[in-house]
Amino acid sequence: MNPPTRSRSILIAGNWKMNSSLQETEKFFSEFKNYTDRVFNDQEISHLKSQALQACIFPSFTSLLKAPLPLSFPVHIGAQNAHWEKKGSFTGEISGPMLKEVGIQWVLVGHSERRQFFGETNLTVQKRTESLLKQGFHVILCIGESREERESGKTKEILSQQIQSIPDISAISDPHLILAYEPVWAIGTGVAASQEQIIETHQNIRCLLSEKIGANLAETTPLLYGGSVTPDNITSLLQCPHVDGALVGGASLQPESFASLLRAGSKSLLFS
Ligand code: 13P
Secondary structure, eight states: OOOOOTTSOEEEEEEOTTOOOHHHHHHHHHHHHHHHHHHOOHHHHHHHHHTSEEEEEEOOGGGTTTOOOOOSSOOEEEESOOBSSSSSSOTTOOBHHHHHHTTOOEEEEOOHHHHHHSOOOHHHHHHHHHHHHHTTOEEEEEEOOOHHHHHTTOHHHHHHHHHHTSOOOTTSSSOEEEEEEOOGGGTTSSOOOOHHHHHHHHHHHHHHHHHHHOHHHHHHSOEEEESSOOTTTHHHHHTSTTOOEEEESGGGSSHHHHHHHHHHHHHHHHTO
């Protein structure tokens, strides 16, 4: 495996889960605009404009249309889930074409909360990922082990099974696949994985990915870390090899906090 390079951009993505109403989303972006207009320096704006640093927010479905205000840099907006079929009798689901119609190009797939609480399996994750990649979406596919799985030494086995559920993307032209490693035990607990755990696990993921989709595609696929990421720990997380950004829950809900995460992402570009 080649040593990691910063040929991949940094992505800071906020997963708002079932938080923030439409009104709160509008307030977030209004405050985010005011704040970033005031505090972001030229370097930070330039990283965001050039997309060396990418920002993405996954709000609730009802907020998709309203986010974001015009900002001085792009912020991608994504959906937290989407079905593999384009239409049909699938109550409670939303389709790729419906999202595209309102300008959405990013989708989160296989989050552990969907796996834990809504019966998402590796098979349904595979179907969603394949269909959405074929439709041209940027897909962030979430993987990660539970505490019991880590403590019983099964982390690599579980990740391998989850990575096996990545569809055959060799036939898809320009697939925009992103993997997010989110250990379930680190989500919402305030205890992020340690640098050592992240370094070891991301290295393993890059290797497993290489076996699954080939070295070239694996090398260009961004790997995010998620689980209790905050403005205080993101700098050390972004220093880990094979970490190309973060998927952030709680700390992405406040404008100043999300802006701080982006500033850390911009700084990390200067040292890589
Ligand atoms: P927290 O950052 O709140 O731990 O959530 C992580 C997460 O689940 C992002 O998808």
